[in-house]
Each structure stands twice: as C-alpha cells, then as structure tokens.
Amino acid sequence: MTNKQRKLRSAQWFGNADKNGFMYRSWMKNQGIPDHAFDGRPIIGICNTWSELTPCNAHFRKLAEHVKRGVFEAGGFPVEFPVFSNGESNLRPTAMFTRNLASMDVEESIRGNPIDAVVLLVGCDKTTPALLMGAASCDVPAIVVSGGPMLNGKHQGRDIGSGTVVWQLSEQVKAGKITLHEFMSAEAGMSRSAGTCNTMGTASTMACMAEALGVTLPHNAAIPAVDSRRYVLAHLSGMRIVEMALDDVRLSKLLTREAFENAIRVNAAIGGSTNAAIHLKAIAGRIGVELQLDDWTTIGRGTPTLVDLQPSGRYLMEEFYYAGGLPAVLRRLGEAGLLPHPDALTANGHTLWENSQAAPIYNDEVIRPLEKPLVPDGGLCVLRGNLAPNGAVLKPSAATPSLLKHRGRAVVFENFDDYKKRIADPELEVDASSVLVMKNCGPKGYPGMAEVGNMGLPPKLLAQGVTDMVRVSDARMSGTAYGTVVLHVAPEARAGGPLAVVRNGDWIELDCEAGRLHIDIDDAEMTARLAEWKQAQARKPGETSGYAQLYVEHVLQADEGCDFDFLVGCRGADVPAHSH
Numbered sequence: 001m002t003n004k005q006r007k008l009r010s011a012q013w014f015g016n017a018d019k020n021g022f023m024y025r026s027w028m029k030n031q032g033i034p035d036h037a038f039d040g041r042p043i044i045g046i047c048n049t050w051s052e053l054t055p056c057n058a059h060f061r062k063l064a065e066h067v068k069r070g071v072f073e074a075g076g077f078p079v080e081f082p083v084f085s086n087g088e089s090n091l092r093p094t095a096m097f098t099r100n101l102a103s104m105d106v107e108e109s110i111r112g113n114p115i116d117a118v119v120l121l122v123g124c125d126k127t128t129p130a131l132l133m134g135a136a137s138c139d140v141p142a143i144v145v146s147g148g149p150m151l152n153g154k155h156q157g158r159d160i161g162s163g164t165v166v167w168q169l170s171e172q173v174k175a176g177k178i179t180l181h182e183f184m185s186a187e188a189g190m191s192r193s194a195g196t197c198n199t200m201g202t203a204s205t206m207a208c209m210a211e212a213l214g215v216t217l218p219h220n221a222a223i224p225a226v227d228s229r230r231y232v233l234a235h236l237s238g239m240r241i242v243e244m245a246l247d248d249v250r251l252s253k254l255l256t257r258e259a260f261e262n263a264i265r266v267n268a269a270i271g272g273s274t275n276a277a278i279h280l281k282a283i284a285g286r287i288g289v290e291l292q293l294d295d296w297t298t299i300g301r302g303t304p305t306l307v308d309l310q311p312s313g314r315y316l317m318e319e320f321y322y323a324g325g326l327p328a329v330l331r332r333l334g335e336a337g338l339l340p341h342p343d344a345l346t347a348n349g350h351t352l353w354e355n356s357q358a359a360p361i362y363n364d365e366v367i368r369p370l371e372k373p374l375v376p377d378g379g380l381c382v383l384r385g386n387l388a389p390n391g392a393v394l395k396p397s398a399a400t401p402s403l404l405k406h407r408g409r410a411v412v413f414e415n416f417d418d419y420k421k422r423i424a425d426p427e428l429e430v431d432a433s434s435v436l437v438m439k440n441c442g443p444k445g446y447p448g449m450a451e452v453g454n455m456g457l458p459p460k461l462l463a464q465g466v467t468d469m470v471r472v473s474d475a476r477m478s479g480t481a482y483g484t485v486v487l488h489v490a491p492e493a494r495a496g497g498p499l500a501v502v503r504n505g506d507w508i509e510l511d512c513e514a515g516r517l518h519i520d521i522d523d524a525e526m527t528a529r530l531a532e533w534k535q536a537q538a539r540k541p542g543e544t545s546g547y548a549q550l551y552v553e554h555v556l557q558a559d560e561g562c563d564f565d566f567l568v569g570c571r572g573a574d575v576p577a578h579s580h
C-alpha cells in the first residue's frame, strides 16, 4: 500500500456503511455537504483562534476562508472549528493563565473529531504555543499559519512599535516629559491595522520560532497581516496540508531535537522574546523532546543578533518582511555555519536550508550582516545561583551593557500590588544602584506568571534621568519590553524559592558573563529564613476553587515550561470508542 492509499483516520468515522457511519455522516450533511466529501479524502481541521476579544486574531475568519480554498483545491475537505482564544491585551490576570487550558481544548478537539490533519491559525502570543502544544500531544500532521503582524504604528509623523512605545511613553509621562493627553493620542496610531504586535515581541518571536521549527511554509513569520501575500500563504498552506495528511507528515517528524536547536539559535539572531524559553520547553515536552534551560546557553548564547527590530533595535516587522524575512536570517546563519541543523525537515517537504539558501536579502540595516551585528553576543542569558537554583533568564540585547555585571542592595516588593503602592513614594529608599526585587509573580504566585517583571522605575529616579536599573522577579515580561530585567526566577517565591526570603538591603550580585545571580547571605542564614517562611505559609489560607485551583496545583515552574504536570507528553490520536 502506498502512502496515498493509506486509510485515513477519518475513515473510522465516515468510512463505515453501518449505524455509526450513518450518524457521523448524516449530521454533517445538515451543512449542505455532498456525499463525495465522505469518499475517503483527507478531512482537514482548521483550528481557529478567531475572537473579537483577541484583536490580534480578529481577521482570522478571512484567513480561514483562504486556507479552505487551498484545501478544496488540493482535494481535501476542510472543517473549521473554534478553540479558546488567548488574547494578550485583554485577558486578566494574564493570557498565560489560560495557555494550558487552550492547549487542552485543542488536543481534545483534534483527538475526538474526524480530523486527519490540522491547520493551526495562530497569532497573538499564547495562541502559537497553545495550539502547537495541543496538536503535538496528538501528533497528527499539522501546519501553522500565523495571522501576521500589524502595519507599522504611526504617531506624530514617526513609526511607533506595538507595546514598546507604551513602555517608552508611560515612562516619559512619569518623568514629566510629555502630557497624559499626548500619551493617549498615540493609541489609535499604534494599532492601525489587523494583525499582531509589529515589534519583535512574543507574537512575532513565536511566529519566527514556528518557521524555524519547520512547522510553517517559508515566510510565514513576517508577511504583514493585511498584505495579500499573507492570504496566498494561507491558501498554499491549505493545499500543502492535504499532501501532509496523505503522506502522514506528523508533527513528530518536524518537531525533533534538531528543530528546537535551530529555533534556539534563530531566537538569538532575531533578538527574540524571553517568553520563547518557556513556550519552546512546553512544546518540546508535549512531543517528547528533551530540552533544558541550559540549552539556551550552549546553543543560543553568543550568537550575534542580526535583526534590528524593536525592542532590541530600531525597526518593525513590516521592514523585516521587506528586507527578506526569516529565510534571509536563516541564510545569514547558514552561510556563517551557525545553523545547527540545516537538514532539518520542514512542512513543505524541503529542508530548512533548501528553503533558505538562496533567500534574497534586501536591506542590510534591518537584517544585518554577520560583521555588523546589532549585538555581537545575543541570545538569552541563563542565570543561576543561590537566588535562582533552577535558573532565571535575562535578554542582554534589550539590557544596558554596563548593568550586566552589577552589585546592588535589594529594594523588595512583596508582590505587584505592593510594588504599585510604593514605587512612586518619594520616601522610598532607592537609588540608581539599587536592585528592584519583586516576589510572588510566578506561575503559582500571580497566578499565571504575568508580564510585570519589567517594573517601571521609581518616578523620582526617572526625573533624575535614570533610564535603567537591575530588576529581579519570578514574573515574565512582554516580548516588547526592555531593560536589565532578570525574569523567570525558579523556583518562584510562592513555591518556596529563595526569592521568597530576600530582604531590603540584602546585597544582590548579577553577573551575566558568569551566568550568576547571587544573594550575599550565607547558607545558614538562607536555611533559617526559608524555615521561617515555611512556618508563615502554613498559617495562610489555601487556594481558591475552579480553574485557578487546578492551575496552581499542577503548573510547573518556568524552567519546566509552565505546562501542567499531567499534560506533559504525547498521547497520540487514537480513540477506539464510538460515541453511540
């Protein structure tokens, strides 16, 4: 039997001339579907994260229509279905809180339905990892189609970048440099078209990660959302997934250890978001690939950052696409021998290198040559020490070089509310050399691990012209943010990590070169403080009910990808039982 004659998964539903087959087909026919749609052709699920509450994905009904055209053209039968949509801008307490929930929705929707292969429509930050996690746990053939970035923001005659400009302007308001009215007038100009954040934030980073992992067609990451070529890509992806279904090109054939190594290297080259460290770990865990936080040091660290995009650099995603997009970056890396596994297979059936070796590069300012990088030694810096025994991360390309080795006294905030209450207090004992420390913003502590790690600086220091300080927390930060910010401290404070017992005035040492994050107290003092903390915790009331309880009880720490402990792993797509 050749691959093309392989009996597809959907035949278990639609392929039988019996009572069950009748039921599966008959109800589907109420949508006006003809008999021949059930003749054994591939049934292609289109997993849609469309929602008007996820503005970044609000154009996805149109995107899905173009995928369908491609599926029909290639002889498949497309079926679109909705899944939980994680919108970064609206969801409280943070879209991260529901990433795993969305992944469960995706996994069970795919496994339980007559789907042979799936197109994952993703955009806003968490939708990309959530859908890849869910699909990876089923290990069906899958292709990612991203929604694409927004056009460049425009304000007062200049380009402004999603998110990044918010951090910049809000600090200027606090420093008294612009009025609140001027600040708010940038709102409409920042988000003036369909699409995801146009900076190299987490959405663009994860779109680049998907392309580097080989689960998209080339150029998926960068084509603007409103560019007609985005819809061509959706169409072509729809055509290709039909072949992938027939040839059984499952995710496990693409999402190999080699693919993840390529993605880590690419993350350094693009100046990608710190959030990628969490999401790639979670995706790898679902498909059964071993990935450690230290892989970011051994594979990524030291790779030059070539892409000059905000927040690390100057430009936005529009320029990135016009300059050549991700294939151009892959070409640069490959020519320098910096692509770890050029032979990794991708969704179009070609290797990563076949797809990129001749990629045109149109603008050396946006996609810099190796000799003229934005940052010579990019990548994520993984830190360890008695303050973060299981690791923490910092993004050097978005930090102030002179602060990458720093010793300062801790100014401690017990949680984000405490920070908000006291940061503007003129009496706050803090100077530019202090280290701002925030606790209880990790996966369990917030819960959901919100993007609050890039704490705004004390207004009195902003007014003095201070632009950056070392900050340490168990939180995440938006991929659009910047600063000398130590994130993802593990274990988190709420889980009893040493961060929980840092006190005002403790000396903290950050040394990125050495990968060290240290609090200057001896082991005996640390042990005593932790014991005291444990006693105090025992007196606190327990968790709430509902999803929050499930979340807090089962979420893994940042270095483990923040997946739920019971979701790690691939469970395949078999469902022997019928519904009636």
Ligand code: FES
Binding pocket: 056, 087, 088, 089, 123, 124, 125, 162, 195, 196, 197, 201, 203
């Ligand atoms: Fe959705 Fe940035 S808020 S991509």
Ligand code: MG
Binding pocket: 088, 125, 201, 202, 203, 478, 479, 480
């Ligand atoms: Mg974000």
